[in-house]
Each structure stands twice: as C-alpha cells, then as structure tokens.
Amino acid sequence: AQSVAQPExxxxxxxxxxxxxxCTYSVSGNPYLFWYVQYPNRGLQxxxxxxxxxxxxxxSYGFExxxxKSQTSFHLKKPSALVSDSALYFCAVRDGTGNNRLAFGKGNQVVVIP
Amino acid sequence: EAGVAQSPRYKIIEKRQSVAFWCNPISGHATLYWYQQILGQGPKLLIQFQNNGVVDDSQLPKDRFSAERLKGVDSTLKIQPAKLEDSAVYLCASSLEYENTGELFFGEGSRLTVL
Known part of the structure; x- marks a missing residue:
C-alpha cells in the first residue's frame, strides 16, 4: 500500500x-504526488x-x-516565505498502477516568523 | 464555481448517540470521497464513490459507519453509535473523474466532538 512520510x-x-x-513516499508502481495546504478551520486546497x-x-502561490525518484522524495519549496504561508501542509501519493486511493502524510505545520 | 458544501460545520454529541453529515460536491464531479482527519494526523479515506457506486470502503468501520450517495450527487455519512475515538473532522471531497491524476476539491469539513 502507498504511504507518505513527513518527518518534521x-x-x-x-x-x-x-x-x-x-516528503518521502512509498508506492509499488509509479507515483502520482500531490501537495495540499490547509488553513485554520478550512478544507484542504x-x-x-x-x-x-x-x-x-x-x-500556486509561488510554490514548487x-x-x-532515486530518493523517493517530493519536497515542497518556496524561495521567499511570506507570513501568509503559515499553514498546515500535506503531501499525498497515489499508486499510478491502479489503486486510486490517495494516501496523505501526517502534515507539517509551517510557521513563518515576521 | 461553487465549492464542495458540507453541513453541519460543528457537532457535539455524547458517546453512543448517532450523527449524520451531508455533502454536496462540485457540480459535474463524478467521484466523491469521505475522509476522517483526527487531530495531528493526515486525512484517512473512509469511502470513495464513483457516481452512486462504492469504489473503496476498505477503511470504513462498517459496524458503526455508513454512507450513501443514492442519486450520484450529494452524500450522507452516518455514525451510529458514536465512540469517543470518532472525534475528528470529517472532510468531503470531489473530483471530476475516476482517475489517478486529478486533484481533489475539499469542503471545509464537519468537526465532530464526542463526549
């Protein structure tokens, strides 16, 4: 089964x-990888x-x-953080060979200090 | 374009009581998902519908949870009887088609507290 690790x-x-x-991932086939962001009391975007x-x-919002593949990683980056980027970030993976279930990591709280 | 609508936003019940959550997906989205998000954890898929058929309910605790999407549009998730460990945010999401490459669109969630 596919899984995601967000170590911090x-x-x-x-x-x-x-x-x-x-973010690092584990799948049996080719991965389909996603990043979502969650602001307080809101759904994932x-x-x-x-x-x-x-x-x-x-x-979106300047993220990349x-x-x-060799490190099975999919790290999220932004060159210059904004205070408004403070939120919860989730990495997710699907197995591209047929299992359509999207598995999420536990999430990382990002705090941007003014 | 209207987003995924969920209600109620908040619900507090006592253990052994029942509760139901409603979701209306984005118009035209064939696939609908219910996720459970416990505090400090990532969302966990409970059930996935393609139109009005169940695609994946392998992680749904079927002794107490049930869900339906009778007309292939809106959906209801029910918990009966509730346990303390069911306290979580229940997220509904939808996507355009049953395929691996598209993103999910999430509602704002229904926060359940079981006392």
Whole structure:
C-alpha cells in the first residue's frame, strides 16, 4: 500500500527566507504526488502535483516541488516565505498502477516568523 | 464555481448517540470521497464513490459507519453509535473523474466532538 512520510512536525522560517517542507513516499508502481495546504478551520486546497515529465513542478502561490525518484522524495519549496504561508501542509501519493486511493502524510505545520 | 458544501460545520454529541453529515460536491464531479482527519494526523479515506457506486470502503468501520450517495450527487455519512475515538473532522471531497491524476476539491469539513 502507498504511504507518505513527513518527518518534521513543525517548520519555522523567517519571512523572506527559503522554505522547504520534506516528503518521502512509498508506492509499488509509479507515483502520482500531490501537495495540499490547509488553513485554520478550512478544507484542504490543492497546491501542485507531479504525474510525469519535468521533475520540477510549479504550483500556486509561488510554490514548487522537486520529484526525486532515486530518493523517493517530493519536497515542497518556496524561495521567499511570506507570513501568509503559515499553514498546515500535506503531501499525498497515489499508486499510478491502479489503486486510486490517495494516501496523505501526517502534515507539517509551517510557521513563518515576521 | 461553487465549492464542495458540507453541513453541519460543528457537532457535539455524547458517546453512543448517532450523527449524520451531508455533502454536496462540485457540480459535474463524478467521484466523491469521505475522509476522517483526527487531530495531528493526515486525512484517512473512509469511502470513495464513483457516481452512486462504492469504489473503496476498505477503511470504513462498517459496524458503526455508513454512507450513501443514492442519486450520484450529494452524500450522507452516518455514525451510529458514536465512540469517543470518532472525534475528528470529517472532510468531503470531489473530483471530476475516476482517475489517478486529478486533484481533489475539499469542503471545509464537519468537526465532530464526542463526549
């Protein structure tokens, strides 16, 4: 079964500094990878996805993520963090060979310090 | 475009009582999902519908949870009887088609507290 690991509970970063949220995954086939963001008392919002093609994918709000097959990672990045980026970030994976279930990681709380 | 609608937003009940949550997906979305999000954890899929048929309910505790999507549009998730460990946010999501590459659109969730 597919699974996701987000090793850090909380990521603290100063405003204007680069932001990285780590994600590693496990699937039996080719992975379909997603990042979602959750603001307080709101549902999850889609940020970006990797299906195939270029390993660097760009998404909403200036976020990007890099797919690394050898390290089974899909880290989320933003070159310059904003206070408004403070939220809960979830990595998720689907097995591209047929199991359509989307498995989420436990999430990372990002705190951007003014 | 209207998003995924859920109600109620908050519900407090005592253990052994029953509760029902309602979801109306985005118009035209064939696939509907119910997720359970316990505090400090990522969402866990409870059940997935394609139109009005169940695609995946392998993680649904069927002794107490049930869900239906009779006309292939809106859906109801029921818990009867509730246990303390059912306290969570219940998220409904929908997607355009039953396929692996599309993103899910989530509602704001229904927060359940079981006392």
């Amino acid at each position: 509970d909380q990521v603290n970063v100063a405003e204007g500094n680069p932001l990285t949220v780590k 889609f940020l970006l996805k990797y299906i195939t093609g270029d390993n660097l994918v760009k998404g 993520a890099e797919f690394n």
